[in-house]
Amino acid sequence: MKGLSSEQVLQEKQTTDSNAVASLTFTHRALSDVSCLAEFKKLERLDLTFNNLSSLEGLKPCVNLKWLSVKQNKLRSLKGIEGCVSLTVLNAGSNMIQSMDEVSNLVRLRALILNDNQITSICRLDKMKELNTIVLSKNPISKIGESLSKVKSITKLSLSNCKIQDIDSSLKSCTELKELRLAHNEIRTLPSELTRNTKIQNLDLGNNLIMRWSDLKILSSLVNLKNLNVAGNPVAEKDSLAKKIKKLVPGLQIFNAKPIDKAMKSVTVDADENLLVDARDNDNKKGQNVKEDKSIIPIKEDNEENTTITDSVSEKKPKRKSRGLKDEPVTEEEGIKKSKKIKFDEEKVHVDATEKNENRNKTRVDNDGNNNNDDIIVGKKKKKVKSKTRGSSAVQLLASDAQIGLGGESAWDR
Known part of the structure; x- marks a missing residue:
């Protein structure tokens, strides 16, 4: 058992005043006891990632703590966290936590990250009026229920790799929702209540059990949808799906992790004609060149x-x-x-x-400046520039990072 001492903390911060310590980072230290932190009344930010903590009881007196990361520890419970009433960001991912009930009274919480645990149900989050991010992926959660019925401020929700079978009306009150990740579940259909979530921009439904095209028609109401993933569903095996989805959601930019245009058909550049042609017509094009080329x-x-x-x-x-x-x-x-x-x-x-x-x-331009290949060379350059411009917004969508409350950037766990 390795505990953290007040002397270590003061030495780390090169000070003798405990009230001068507002931020601490003790990662990869094999710590199992941090109860000494109760002495640091002004502590607001604490990173204890990758340690051996089995309890958070020692943090209960830290009433001014706003940002806390205890991911990758040995926690089985969140007991003690209820004392940290000022918390706005809590990251306790990759532990062995079985219940999240202790967070229900953290009324100032904005981001709750509890992925990779053993949580079986979502507690009521009614008191969290500022909560905007919830990450509960990789937990054995079978249904959402009414836990989010009064959380109207939520914008990002991840429940991937759970055991969810139905969404039902669980998200009807989440009218500010912009990112919804439900991949690797057992979802068979999308509820009609999804029409209320018109602000959704990123929707991940990959690797579920959606079989029929009619089950996706509700997506037409998501007028702001830019990124959609349904890969791994039986319905995704149909070749014409991308074209149907494009008609259904005209503003879509990314489909199944590819720019929508590439998902609809493969295109290549014909160097002789400097035109975009369907890859399937390449052989026909070459045949025509045989007849037309002098x-x-x-x-x-x-x-x-x-x-x-x-x-x-x-x-x-x-x-x-x-x-x-x-x-x-x-x-x-x-x-x-x-x-x-x-x-x-x-x-x-x-x-x-x-x-x-x-x-x-x-070849380069002749001395007299009259090179018959100028048009071809310029055409190629213009084609490259055009393709970059057209795909820039799609690439930004693929590369964008989610903002987690006040905790800065965070990679979404899928």
Whole structure:
């Protein structure tokens, strides 16, 4: 058992006045007793992450404490925390806590983070009029119930990796909700009451049991929705889902962790035409280039010569192209061989022409400033800039960090 002493605290802060200590950080110290902190009446911020604490009773006298992190300890209970009546941020994630009832009287609390524990039910949070963030992911919670019915100030709620089967009307009063994470649960449908949560911007429903398209139609009421995840649900296996979702929620930017445009179809840049084309049409595009590119030897006459189609005009012209074959009969076997040779020559010429175009694109402007490749080079640069501009807002959504009360940035636990 390793306890923290007042002398250690004063030495750490290089002072002899306990009232001068407002903030302390003692992480990774294997501490199991911090009862000496009761002497520090002005203490407002305390970080005890990664220690061996099994009780918070020693913090009960810390009535001025506003910010507390005791995550990654050995806590089985929050007893003692009820004395910290000034708390605005509490992070007790990654412990073995079985009940959260002790927090119900912390009326000033703004952020409550209790992920990775053994909590089975959410206590009533009616008295917390300023609570805006709740993280209860990775707890065996089966239902939300009426615990949030009077918490109208909440903007961020995470209940991922729980055992929730139904949302029901549990969120109807959370009209300020902007981020809702319910991934890895057993949810089969979305309630009609979700229409009241019109401010939701980020919604994670990944890896649930939603099967039907009709179960997602309620999302049309979420007019501010920017980021949606339904990957891992049976309904997500349908190829046309992204297009349907886009019509349902026109303002959506991120779908299943990808920009919505990329989720709808894969696109590539055609270097020859400097156009965005569907990846599925690449082969067709190349086939058209064979016919249209003047640098490729036309094969019309040879193809006609190897077929049974007769034409009075075409019979007169092929004499220049095939002098040794003009009067010789062609067997079926020879026709097949010639057809394969023509196809091989066509592909070889097309590849050579493509390589020449690429080599020309790499050259710099001539001395007289007249370079035929200027348009291609400029086109590529414009394309890069355009794609960055179009995807910037989507990238910001993917990279944004959630603000946790007054505790600064925090990575959302999924």
